[in-house]
Amino acid sequence: MLILALDSSAAPASAALLEDGKILSEFYINTKQTHSQTLMPMVESVLKLTNKTLDDVTCMAVSAGPGSFTGVRIGVSCVKGLSMTRNISCAGVSTLRAMAENARQLTGIVCAVMDARCGQVYNALFRAEDGKLTRLCDDRALPIAELLEECKTFTEKIYLVGDGAELCYKTFAAIRAELLLPQLRFQRASGVAMAAQEMVENGQTVTPDALMPIYLRLPQAERELKAKNAQKNNK
Known part of the structure; x- marks a missing residue:
């Protein structure tokens, strides 16, 4: 079983490759670059340096939340895009x-x-x-x-x-x-991969279409809009 895992739920970002419980490679970065700039190069690196390809991957895992709304969306979107064309099963792992x-x-x-x-x-x-x-x-x-x-x-x-x-x-x-x-x-892609391994063993993976972010609260902009609307309705 080969699991490719990503984490972009907070300021750092990382990618890791886990094979049968063993971490083959992990790339961790904590810079001011956006996750949309760093995730794909990290994915390419962890695969290339282990002589693996996406065709070898059994499951793709991602920290699906909670966390930064933008970061979680980027990570989930990346995994959905990579897995969909190859119909690779997905694991949406709780960041916590x-x-x-x-x-x-x-x-x-x-x-x-x-x-x-x-x-x-x-x-x-x-x-x-x-x-x-x-x-x-x-x-x-x-x-x-x-x-x-x-x-x-x-x-x-x-x-x-x-x-x-x-x-x-x-x-x-x-x-x-x-x-x-x-x-x-702090959370790392290796932790996402280890948690995903249990999900695979317990039959808790989903199709790429079904993979969704996990939000425990509405984004701030939506909360503010909801509060404004409530104030208007109470007048």
Whole structure:
């Protein structure tokens, strides 16, 4: 099984190739270039340097959200375009699930958080034990204070991952949560690939047509428009 995975859900972008559980190659970049400029060259590189082609790929995976609305759209569109002509199956991986892969070998609660602005974070909780991850809740958007109250109920060690981890770290001081190192904190295409492997094994892949972004909230412009319309209707 050969999985080609992409991540463009936040500022960095990456591409990785996974074969039967082994990462063959990974390209990670964190510059001011747009993902529309960097993703395709990275895909070409991870394939070329491993002497693989798209015809060898069994499944294409992408971090489908939550995350940057523009970044998620670019990643999903790229995977749909590449897979459609060859009818390659697709896996839309939760960005939060992908970043939790970095803490799979730890023991405790993995708290995956992304900055959702407006005092909220995108979050999912996982239990890491014996090299396995167990999801404890669905992906959601919630206030940091509310997340803290929930995490206080756990007796296990809590590990913070994601671009919202540092944002939560001081607030979580009372429960002594641990902030993972930067190289383990953020989502990468290798994590997307590992999560996608489980989806393939569990029959959770979809056709290219059915692959869609995962938005937990409306884009800011749509939220503002909805608020304006509500104000007009209340007058």
